[in-house]
Amino acid sequence: MANTDPIRAAVWAAIIEVTENLRTDMIELMVNSKPYGRIYRRGDVEHQASAPGQPPAPDTGNLLSKINTDYDETTLTGRVLIEAGYGAHLEYGTVNMEPRPFVRPTINYSADTIDERVRVSIAEAIKANQP
Numbered sequence: 001m002a003n004t005d006p007i008r009a010a011v012w013a014a015i016i017e018v019t020e021n022l023r024t025d026m027i028e029l030m031v032n033s034k035p036y037g038r039i040y041r042r043g044d045v046e047h048q049a050s051a052p053g054q055p056p057a058p059d060t061g062n063l064l065s066k067i068n069t070d071y072d073e074t075t076l077t078g079r080v081l082i083e084a085g086y087g088a089h090l091e092y093g094t095v096n097m098e099p100r101p102f103v104r105p106t107i108n109y110s111a112d113t114i115d116e117r118v119r120v121s122i123a124e125a126i127k128a129n130q131p
Contacts, residue, residue: 010125011076011118018114019078021068025048025066026106028081030055052098055105063087 035057037049050057057066066084072078082088082103093099 006129007122007125008076010121012073014077014118014121015078016071017079018110018117019071022106022110023067023069023080024113025110026067026102029102030058030064030107033057050100052093052100054100055102056100063090 006041033050033055035048035050035054037051037054037057039046040047043048047059048057049059056063063066063082063084063086066082066087068081068083070079081101082091087103089097091103092101
């Protein structure tokens with residue numbers, strides 16, 4: 001979609017930036033957290049699982065590879081999609097497993113940065129387009 005409104009274009013760029021940053025931050029939270037759960041073996045591979053309350057400890061890489069982004073320029077929205085079917089079970093837990101949250105902590109940590117990035121983009125676009 002060709003965009004001639006500079007303020008809308010600035011907001012759109014900020015939406016893309018913060019959405020991609022959220023995706024990256026979710027992945028980094030899981031990859032960089034030290035798991036404290038049980039250790040188990042699957043064939044020749046040893047894995048230490050996450051403990052309740054910790055972000056999921058990556059094992060096969062499936063969850064990490066299924067965190068994607070989606071955009072709608074018409075509504076100026078960006079979404080981080082958790083496309084692994086068990087993502088919600090990890091985030092919220094089940095009757096048999098305590099939660100291993102990774103979405104909510106990332107959003108909570110990033111909320112102020114997201115708001116600020118969009119505000120700055122709008123202010124810069126207004127300033128740049130003053131007569």
